[in-house]
Amino acid sequence: MTLVRDRLARHLEVLVEDVGARPPGSPANRRATSYVAGVLGDCGLSVVEHPFATRWWEPGDGSLATSQGVLGVRPDPYAATCDVRGRLERVERLDELEELAPDPARILVLDGELASEQILPAAFPFLDVPHHARTRAALRRLRPAGVIALSDDWQPVLEDPDLGLSSTTLPTVHRDALTRVGWAHLRLGGAVHDGRGSTVAARHGPAADRAVVSAHLDSKATTPGAFDNAAGVAVLLALAETWDEDPGPVELVLFNGEDHFDACGEVAWLHATELAEVHAAINVDGVGLSGRGTSLATLACPSGLEQAVADWLAGRAGWVRAEPWLESDHALFAMRGIPALAITSEDVHQLLGGLAHTPADTLDVLDLDVLTEVVLALPSLLALVRTSGPH
Ligand SMILES: [Zn+2]
Structure with missing residues (x-):
């Protein structure tokens, strides 16, 4: 137990404090991948890197000056740099946006339905939504x-290197002032820089009928990414260092792109993988938040495994169903009909806006005891998915 805890603490210190923000493609991201590849290799696993090329963003400052004064703003990731004066024009609906004529002197203020969700980037490979595609085309x-998007829920509304827009996202408290000033x-x-990186995978045993245990090691450029998701990476590394029974055929996958616009590391791993050989997947993302239990969700699981998971949870303090x-890397498997378990912190979706992807996601938010329990629980979850029969 203390061994697991010590290993977790060490991995977290390296990933969060020494490396910090690690967007795919960046030098910091490559430091993180070499670290995890080294740890997994030292465990005697056969380590493979799945390389990719992508673009990464180096954050900068921003300001918005009006007749009311000067406001510091955060550029949206991948925003084109700018130093422009423009006429503010607020638009709330997509059909209004589509009716506008181009005007290079206009600063668009996106409000209402146009700023009510994050617009999927054009390069995101797994999903598009028709009204997002229309919004991108109009912009x-x-x-x-x-572009200034007004949102209290989404920071940022736009995060898309292929739009070529100079954009920022502000809270709606600025709506009145922006409407008044003109x-x-x-x-x-x-x-924005070109860069390279890799998803790191480590196998034990044969490829056929293996279980995948995954966590994403990338973070946004704006956060040291402790709970999202150095914690999940540390759990996988500590698991590999301390499992004492033979876990059976298993592949540990440190995905590198879950928080990235083009899911580069997911795509690289999928290209190299025969998914028919994957029996089931367990994904760890956003675990170990202080003051919360750990939650387990099942997706695409046969009834036998559903029942086994329910029995497993029944006697277990600190865990909830x-x-x-359908987000994070377990979705890659569940969408293809492969049974998947998703491990995260209890009620995590309630606080994603305030913590995930922000500078506040530091080691202080984590509870090492909770993370230790996740490491100690994983062998029995692996045994459950292994004995649950073919999907
Ligand atoms: Zn995450």
């Missing part, structure tokens, strides 16, 4: 001098 056609001077910094949620 590309309009070529505004700048003109603004928007300045946004930051830089969660409704299936």
